[in-house]
Amino acid sequence: MSRAMALLSREVALAWGRGGGPLVSVGFYAGVATLLPLATGPEPTRLSAIAPGAAWVALALSALLSLDRLFERDYEDGALDLMTLSPVPLELVCAIKCLGQWVATAAPLAMAAPLAAIALGAKPQLAPLVFACALMGGLAFSFVGGIGAALSLGARRGGLLTAVIVLPLFVPPVIFGGGALDAFTSGLPWRAGFALLAAYAAAAVALGPIAMAAACRNALS
Amino acid sequence: MIPAPAFLSNPERFMAFSRWAAPLFGVLALALALAGLWLGFTAPEDYQQGDTVRIMFIHVPAAWMSMFVYVCLAGASFLSLVFRHALADAAAKACAPLGAAFTFLALVTGSLWGRPMWGAWWVWDARMTSVLVLFLFYLAYMALRASLDDELKAARAGAILALVGAVNLPVVKFSVDWWNTLHQGASVFRKDGPAMTSDFLWPLLLMGLAYTAAFGSLWLVGIRAQVWRRRAEAAALRAAKG
Numbered sequence: 001m002s003r004a005m006a007l008l009s010r011e012v013a014l015a016w017g018r019g020g021g022p023l024v025s026v027g028f029y030a031g032v033a034t035l036l037p038l039a040t041g042p043e044p045t046r047l048s049a050i051a052p053g054a055a056w057v058a059l060a061l062s063a064l065l066s067l068d069r070l071f072e073r074d075y076e077d078g079a080l081d082l083m084t085l086s087p088v089p090l091e092l093v094c095a096i097k098c099l100g101q102w103v104a105t106a107a108p109l110a111m112a113a114p115l116a117a118i119a120l121g122a123k124p125q126l127a128p129l130v131f132a133c134a135l136m137g138g139l140a141f142s143f144v145g146g147i148g149a150a151l152s153l154g155a156r157r158g159g160l161l162t163a164v165i166v167l168p169l170f171v172p173p174v175i176f177g178g179g180a181l182d183a184f185t186s187g188l189p190w191r192a193g194f195a196l197l198a199a200y201a202a203a204a205v206a207l208g209p210i211a212m213a214a215a216c217r218n219a220l221s
Numbered sequence: 222m223i224p225a226p227a228f229l230s231n232p233e234r235f236m237a238f239s240r241w242a243a244p245l246f247g248v249l250a251l252a253l254a255l256a257g258l259w260l261g262f263t264a265p266e267d268y269q270q271g272d273t274v275r276i277m278f279i280h281v282p283a284a285w286m287s288m289f290v291y292v293c294l295a296g297a298s299f300l301s302l303v304f305r306h307a308l309a310d311a312a313a314k315a316c317a318p319l320g321a322a323f324t325f326l327a328l329v330t331g332s333l334w335g336r337p338m339w340g341a342w343w344v345w346d347a348r349m350t351s352v353l354v355l356f357l358f359y360l361a362y363m364a365l366r367a368s369l370d371d372e373l374k375a376a377r378a379g380a381i382l383a384l385v386g387a388v389n390l391p392v393v394k395f396s397v398d399w400w401n402t403l404h405q406g407a408s409v410f411r412k413d414g415p416a417m418t419s420d421f422l423w424p425l426l427l428m429g430l431a432y433t434a435a436f437g438s439l440w441l442v443g444i445r446a447q448v449w450r451r452r453a454e455a456a457a458l459r460a461a462k463g
Contacts, residue, residue, distance in 0.1 A: 065227050147385055155368040164364050165382060168357040169389055172396040179400060196399070200392065211385050218377040 002098055003088050011100025015069070016211060022108035025062050029109055032058040048121030052130065052181035055117040058172050059109055059134055061142035066105045066157040067166065070149045071216065080150040080221060094150065095205070098142045103144050107136025122185070129184050133177045133197060140173040140201040143208035150215035153186035230447060232308055239441040246438035257427030264420045278329035278424050280437050282432040283323050288356055290436060291390065292321035292364070298383035301376060307451070310376040310443070313383060314366060315443025319436060321359035327352055329391050347397045354393050358386045 017019060035055050037047055054072040074080040113134040114127035122130070132203045148166035180193030229235045257278060267274035294316040301309035331349060343349070356360050365382055369375035417425070 057447045101233075147381075151365060151382055152368070154374065155365070156370075157368060161364060161368050166360045168354050168361060168393070169385070171354050172389070175396040175400045196396070203392075207388065209380055213377060214381050218374055218381070221374070 001219070003090060005114065006024055007083075007088065007093065007096045008100055011097050011104050014073075022105050025066050025114050026108050028065050029058055029062040029116065031215060032061060033120060036120065043212050045071070048123075051072055051120035051122040051192035051204050052115055052126060052148060052185055053178050054164035055113055055122070055130065056137075056178050056181060057174065058116065059113055059137065060174055062109055063106065063138060063145060064163055064166060064170075065137070066101065067145040067149045070101055070146055071153055071212075072149070072158060073098045075153050075216075075219065080216060081109040084217070090167075090210060090213040090216060091209040095143075095209040098205075098208065098212075100144045101146070102139055102142040103156050106135065106142055106186070110134035110138055110145055126181065126184060127183060129194070131188065133194065136198050137173050137177045140171065140197070140204045144153075144169045147208055147211045148214065150219070153216065153219035173197055176200060197199060230304075230306055230308060235308060236445065236448065237432055239445055243438050243441035243445065245295065246434045246441065250434035250438055253427050253431035253434060257431055259425045260426045261424035262425065264424060270338060273334060274421070276330055276334040276348075277421070280327060280334055281425060282429040283327035283330060284352065285326035285429055286432045286436055287320060287327050289433070290316055291355065291387070293440070294320060295387035297385050299306070300341060301426075302380040302384070308448070310380070311444045311447035311451075312440070313380065314376075315440055316448060317359055317363050317366070319439055319443065321356065321363065323436070324356040324359060326351060328356060330436070333361035347400060349396045351390075351397045354397070355390065362386070 014145060031057065034085055036050075036058070040046060040050065067070055071080065074083070074117060086093070110131055114130045117126060117130045118124055145162070145166050148162040148169070152161040155161050176193050176197035178193075180190045183190040229238060261278040265277070266272055294313055297313035297316060300306060300311055328349070331352075335344065336342050362379055362382055366375045367380045369378055401418055402435050
């Protein structure tokens with residue numbers, strides 16, 4: 001257990017401290033949220049209609065951005081080799097890496113998400129749900145995205161490849177989260193969408209590490 | 222399912238089998254397609270859709286195949302991952318471009334059919350979206366295999382991705398259905414029998430069989446090409462070592 005905790009604190013410290021950490025993701029998120037009204041036009045009616053969805057998609061893209069650092073760095077400097085030798089099973093190592101990613105990037109993004117949604121014209125009452133969806137969706141994005149990051153280890157143009165692999169896998173969480181936000185905005189029951197998003201995140205947490213560990217072993221073999 | 226791969230898992234036996242099976246399936250596909258197209262073009266017009274209903278004979282079998290080929294891809298990937306069999310991997314690799322082609326055909330003919338019927342080239346309807354996501358899966362699979370240089374690593378990484386996709390695709394299908402539905406429901410495979418006149422059903426089934434036979438033929442040709450390529454590479458390696 002203490003090994004797992006040590007690994008978690010290492011992952012969070014690395015993700016937080018090196019290369020700008022969460023600021024880069026939040027900055028990218030702010031940039032996408034700024035570009036949106038520039039592209040669609042600033043009319044408040046049009047903007048507020050798409051605000052929750054736009055904030056949600058920008059979040060998925062920002063989650064994508066930090067994925068290439070998840071395994072690539074440890075793969076290149078040999079730390080991943082050492083982790084496979086440790087008594088902690090590789091599946092757990094992968095899960096902890098994704099959890100660290102979630103703490104260091106998805107949580108700050110979830111803080112920023114309500115601000116972005118409101119700035120785009122969403123109702124302030126939406127803020128708690130945006131935060132909850134961003135937190136839950138971030139879990140799904142980290143664990144599903146980790147599969148793509150692990151599979152593209154050692155590939156040419158790994159970052160772009162990760163995006164191509166992961167984006168089709170992001171379809172269900174994007175739909176469920178967007179559905180919940182949309183239902184809340186129009187006063188419909190939103191719990192179903194949020195519950196499905198949580199279910200998808202739970203399945204990703206349970207099954208993702210198995211695929212990630214298999215992909216890491218393959219890359220290191 | 223299992224006995225056939227067991228028999229064919231011997232590459233020599235596979236090459237002997239596919240030498241005559243591939244052209245046989247090809248001829249069968251051609252004959253079935255000719256019969257299906259003949260019946261399709263002589264079938265009466267639909268009372269609502271007019272002549273455009275004939276697009277169905279191209280479109281619906283392609284949509285069936287797009288899913289069937291993914292099942293083949295996932296099955297071959299599973300066999301290659303578990304038994305580490307080179308032929309299973311060649312089968313998975315040969316599946317992907319064929320599946321992508323069938324999916325692309327389904328999307329294009331669907332779009333051409335949608336314009337006169339729905340008045341739009343593309344609508345974000347549940348079935349169309351899930352087929353589009355399936356197409357993206359095929360592209361991701363091919364991109365992953367193309368960007369890993371080591372053949373063995375590419376095979377295993379591709380197999381993992383194919384299985385992840387096999388788990389994920391039903392969820393995608395469900396999520397997209399939950400999101401929106403406009404496309405016509407199932408008209409052939411239903412509990413109360415097909416909701417379609419036999420004038421349309423026969424050409425549709427013939428075309429479905431023709432597509433399946435064509436896939437079988439092209440798949441075998443693709444696997445044979447992989448085997449030959451590997452043999453050529455091995456020969457080149459031996460020659461280089463002198």
